[in-house]
Amino acid sequence: MGFGNVRTEGILRFCAIFLLVLSVCLLGFDKQTTQIFHIDKKASFRSLRALVIIIYVDSMVAGYNILQICKCWIFAQPKGISKLGGHFDIYLFWLSFFLDQAAVYLTFAANTAGMEASFLAVTGARDFQWMKLCNRFHRFCYQVGGAFLCGYAAFSTLLVISFISAFSLFRHYSPNHFLRLKSSNK
Template sequence: MGFGDVKTEGILRFCAIILLVLSVFLLGFDKETVQIFHVDKKASFKSLRALVIIIYVDSMAAGYNILQLCKCWIFAQPKGISKLGTHFHIYLFWLSFFLDQVAAYLTFASNTAGMEAAFLAVTGAHDFQWMKLCNRFHRFCYQVGGAFLCGYAAFFALLLISFISAFNLFRHYSPNHFLRLKSSNNNK
């Protein structure tokens, strides 16, 4: 079982999918209502626009990884897609490499933006007269924190997948010549 092994990539993708879906569920079903000065105030993921964006990004990243998991399953079959030419494999590896990078960095960026917005909910901003929301909505804030933890864990899984994707792509190129494919007998 080597670094670029399809099983290793499949296991990492499965873990990333579980973490991304868990993050989406934690944010999507997180609601809390408290009474402030005889008025019911409700906190949900719609309260912070950054949390809505995290739900979209994590959902798209999970969907993409489900498709890539199907690709791993096809490659793990005895015949795989060996009927297709070498150039098609290279294009597929480039596409996977690019999309793996996009998924990892968008997941990181959306979780970091959400973390910044949540930081304001924890600390408040006296200059803008924004109150601390987490003083009132304890369960909501803890659940959002759990979603961030799952989101960052998914990012690290996606980062490892990106490393594997880069390895799978660039092992087909000659180390002596910039972006020149190895000959077919050395390609293994």
């Protein structure tokens, strides 16, 4: 793995962590109370189960990226992990590739499910007699919208990281033979 790829991957992972943590903070600390018919009603991320799932998924993906930054730091060292010998580095690249793919898909799925559930809060559903919640909780809805923007920006960043991870893995294989390692006799 070249130093340029490691550095780019590290910077992108820092950006993804920042966006994921910002998304979690915007959702987690977002609360609004308003009176409806002289009764205090409170809106928080616990009001929609999909928002709770986003907090868990974004937190796990941010933690995973912190571990991956440690990997980037180790690979950037002069000796690095690849000096351990054998196929350990190939297994590490495969594991990183699969986990990066899982992080991208989970982040996208959680944010999309949250967006769909929040869309019902914005528009309501007459068939189920659900009222529009964003008529009453303006600040809450705007802050949730900001969290979705951060979540989708993190998804885009994780998608680029996934491309880098795929490149880092498959550059070790010969283009002439399907998934055969390049010879190290060069």
